Amino acid sequence: MKSLGKIEFYWGALIAITLFNTFLGEQFESSALVSVLVALTVMYKGLMVIDHFMELRHAHKYLRLMMRFYLIFFPSLIILTAFF
Amino acid sequence: MELDNEAALALANTNTPLSKPHLPGDLAMWFFILAELTVFAIFFIGFAITRQLYPDMFQQGQSYLHPAAGGINTFALISSSCFVALSLNAIRQSRHTYAAILLAAALLMASVYLAVKTWEYNQLLDLGYGLSSNTYFTLYFFITGFHFLHVILGMIILGFMAFRTINGAYQGGNLSGFESGACYWHMVDLVWIILFPLLYVID
Numbered sequence: 001m002k003s004l005g006k007i008e009f010y011w012g013a014l015i016a017i018t019l020f021n022t023f024l025g026e027q028f029e030s031s032a033l034v035s036v037l038v039a040l041t042v043m044y045k046g047l048m049v050i051d052h053f054m055e056l057r058h059a060h061k062y063l064r065l066m067m068r069f070y071l072i073f074f075p076s077l078i079i080l081t082a083f084f
Numbered sequence: 085m086e087l088d089n090e091a092a093l094a095l096a097n098t099n100t101p102l103s104k105p106h107l108p109g110d111l112a113m114w115f116f117i118l119a120e121l122t123v124f125a126i127f128f129i130g131f132a133i134t135r136q137l138y139p140d141m142f143q144q145g146q147s148y149l150h151p152a153a154g155g156i157n158t159f160a161l162i163s164s165s166c167f168v169a170l171s172l173n174a175i176r177q178s179r180h181t182y183a184a185i186l187l188a189a190a191l192l193m194a195s196v197y198l199a200v201k202t203w204e205y206n207q208l209l210d211l212g213y214g215l216s217s218n219t220y221f222t223l224y225f226f227i228t229g230f231h232f233l234h235v236i237l238g239m240i241i242l243g244f245m246a247f248r249t250i251n252g253a254y255q256g257g258n259l260s261g262f263e264s265g266a267c268y269w270h271m272v273d274l275v276w277i278i279l280f281p282l283l284y285v286i287d
Contacts, residue, residue: 007173011166015159018280022155025285038281045277049162053169054270060105063114070121074128074278078286081132 010052017041035082039075046071109264117271120234124275127227131282134219145220146287148211153204154284157197158276161235164193165273168242168266175254175262183254187246190269194239201232224283231275238272241265 021041024034047068050056056064107114135142171186208214208221215225245265248254254262 005170005173007166007169011162014162014166018155018158018162021281021285022151022158025151025154025281029287035286038285042278042281046274049165049270049274049277053165053273054267055106055108055169058106059108063107066118070125071274071278074125077129077132078281081136082286 007052010048014045014048017045032082036079039078039082042075042078043072046075109267110260113264113267117267120271121275124227124231124278127223127230128278128282131223131227134223138219141218142220143287145213145218145224146283148208148213149224149284150204150207151284153200154280157200158280160193160196160200161273161276164190164197165270167193168269171249172259172262172266175249175259180249180252180254184246184249187242187249191239191242191246194235194242197235198232198239201228227279228283231272231279234272234275238269241268 021038024038028034050064050067050071054067056067167186167190171183171190174180174183174186205225213221215222242265245262248261
């Protein structure tokens, strides 16, 4: 049997995180803790997609930096709004 | 940007780092992607600020949404993105038929997204909520509708890529067009990854 490749592994991780987020959305009232958890998982998912699906790990560092900034900045706003 | 054989093999085996940076796809496509992401960034900020101004309205509006439907859509788009990434690897290994099948699977997953989103829109419209109901629904329909149109455009691009793959257009390491289309599709997935918690999970 062919072993799973890296892309399939990251797909599994992304789906697991999505299920976790959906569970949070269905079962829990929104709180600061839920918002922080969700924001962190969104950051992680985004970074996985740009590095392993878009293959920006091999791209010019400034392009990768811009994309990483985007995916860190906007989920950070979610964390910020949770406390104000 | 064309890939030489060494670079193509190194990218197919993702453990192997490249000695020099490789831009996946055309530079023009990256300008387009960055412009699109900027537009969505304005929407995200607008949505977050308006939520702070009308928290009760947003909480009430969100109660009509189905997080499970959002979860299914996230599953569909992430899976679709995964199929496109696998398809690119297959092309690099000259497995064109397999690559075309993977693109068809990606299109199928994208169709799941369209079907679920259309069902969600119908549910809300049946309840009497539309674009002009209140600020929350204006933003909801506008942002998700805009993303919906991007999914349709992405599907057209994926369909074109599948057609060209079947016709053997991506030969001899000339994968720039394929990579550009793939990156556009991953961008559509990325936007949804941020939209999903913003719309369905956090209230």
